[in-house]
Amino acid sequence: MSEQGSESGRGPLRRLSAGRTPTWVKLFGLAAVAVIVLFFALHFAGLAPVSHQI
Amino acid sequence: MSPGLRKLALTAHVVTSVGFPGAVACFLVLAIVGVVTRDMDVIRAVYPAMAVLAWLVIVPLCFATLITGIVSSLGTNWGLLRYYWVVVKLLITVPSALILLVHMRPIEFMADAALANMSGENLGEVQLQLVLASGAAVLVLVVATALSVYKPRGLTPYGARKLDEQRSQI
DSSP: OOSOOTTTTOHHHHHHHHHSOOHHHHHHHHHHHHHHHHHHHHHHTTOSOOOSOO | OOHHHHHHHHHHHHHHHHHHHHHHHHHHHHHHHHHHOOOHHHHHHHHHHHHHHIIIIIHHHHHHHHHHHHHHHHTSTTTTTSBHHHHHHHHHHHHHHHHHHHHHHHHHHHHHHHHTTTOSSSHHHHHHHHHHHHHHHHHHHHHHHHHHHHOOOOBOHHHHHHHHHHHHHO
């Protein structure tokens, strides 16, 4: 966090990125949802190594 | 926040947030050794060591990373909710802390079982769980570190609004 506000002073670029969610954020969100869905799918299929007896 | 204080907070955040995945990587190595070894002396040493590492290094580093990160972001123009990369790091760190606390129970369970010569049910399942969870944690924390280094572009709607407010005051 040593650089301060890299997008300040770049009007058009800032508006472009503020107006829509960046692609990397969408991909990150999709990956997170996929991992959570996969975990619960494996969990309910009894394949996830989660100990219930503890 | 004064420049000196900001640098102190940043130094604390870098030290803790880089040490955190390092400590989890050590935990992962011990967890793998615990799974592959057949030597009971090694098992009796590994799992209690993992419990000590988790309670005295990993948990403190996890919360120190979270606290210093929040202080650093709030004390600078980055803010806590202005840039997507900061928000994503927060969304990684908070669930990681919660998942870590949930996993303290199986860690303690394995330490007790190891000291009792691995007597107990489903030990293999718990051993595998610790390997997979710590492996996933290392990956997630490397992603968080990469986000801090690359700082990918993207203002949140709140960040854009704040920036407009700052500009209109100039």
